[in-house]
Amino acid sequence: MKKILIIEDELQIAELEKDYLELSDFDVTIVTDGIEGEKEAMSGKYDLLILDLMLPGRDGIEICRKFRNHFLQPVIMISAKKEDIDKIRGLSMKADDYMTKPFSPSELVARVKAHLSRYEDLTQQTTERETENEIIETGDLRIDKTARRVFIRDEEKSFTTKEFDLLYFLARNPDHVFPKEELFQKIWGFSSVGDIATVTVHIKKIREKVEKDTSNPEYIETIWGVGYRFKAQN
Numbered sequence: 296m297k298k299i300l301i302i303e304d305e306l307q308i309a310e311l312e313k314d315y316l317e318l319s320d321f322d323v324t325i326v327t328d329g330i331e332g333e334k335e336a337m338s339g340k341y342d343l344l345i346l347d348l349m350l351p352g353r354d355g356i357e358i359c360r361k362f363r364n365h366f367l368q369p370v371i372m373i374s375a376k377k378e379d380i381d382k383i384r385g386l387s388m389k390a391d392d393y394m395t396k397p398f399s400p401s402e403l404v405a406r407v408k409a410h411l412s413r414y415e416d417l418t419q420q421t422t423e424r425e426t427e428n429e430i431i432e433t434g435d436l437r438i439d440k441t442a443r444r445v446f447i448r449d450e451e452k453s454f455t456t457k458e459f460d461l462l463y464f465l466a467r468n469p470d471h472v473f474p475k476e477e478l479f480q481k482i483w484g485f486s487s488v489g490d491i492a493t494v495t496v497h498i499k500k501i502r503e504k505v506e507k508d509t510s511n512p513e514y515i516e517t518i519w520g521v522g523y524r525f526k527a528q529n
């Protein structure tokens with residue numbers, strides 16, 4: 296059930312909006328004062344705000360501005376005067392929609408639904424975009440598996456295939472210690488006795504690219520006598 300917050304000091308109007316929204320299965324909360332309304336809005340638990348412009352305590356513009364700094368959920372601004380709407384449209388703080396009183400409650404419900412569905416599409420697209428590229432980010436290091444690119448402090452570093460595979464494997468399994476033999480097997484795909492030195496050489500090259508101080512590595516630690524461990528950064 297979508298949660299809607301109405302901040303409106305004219306209780307009759309607020310109740311009317313609430314009735315219509317509840318008929319469409321929305322969960323509606325009313326607050327009739329600006330300061331309380333802002334507090335409630337900033338709790339972050341609402342899917343949409345219906346915000347009156349003129350309120351006791353704090354006006355709708357201030358509340359909208361503060362809300363916008365933290366949340367992307369839709370805001371519909373309501374005003375008694377058309378001139379006010381024209382004025383606030385010009386401000387940098389952005390509500391998603393504006394309505395002038397008196398309006399038909401079913402028109403309000405239609406707009407609420409439209410904005411909620413637009414917002415859902417928007418957030419869904421963002422999620423899809425994020426999952427398109429498989430990315431590991433830790434500290435100053437950013438590994439894009441899909442594009443096979445590595446960035447450190449926003450600067451791209453060039454990696455050979457095996458260097459990349461090795462770094463990615465370690466970063467994907469943080470805080471695990473891997474013996475060199477196992478790494479060789481995982482990355483080069485076969486077990487070999489003599490080629491453990493290859494792992495050491497590759498680790499050295501990776502460190503030269505990603506570590507600030509290769510003698511005191513932050514990302515890939517040497518566990519003496521055992522192997523290597525990738526340390527996830529905060």
Ligand code: CA
Binds near residue numbers: 347348349
């Ligand atoms: Ca008012």
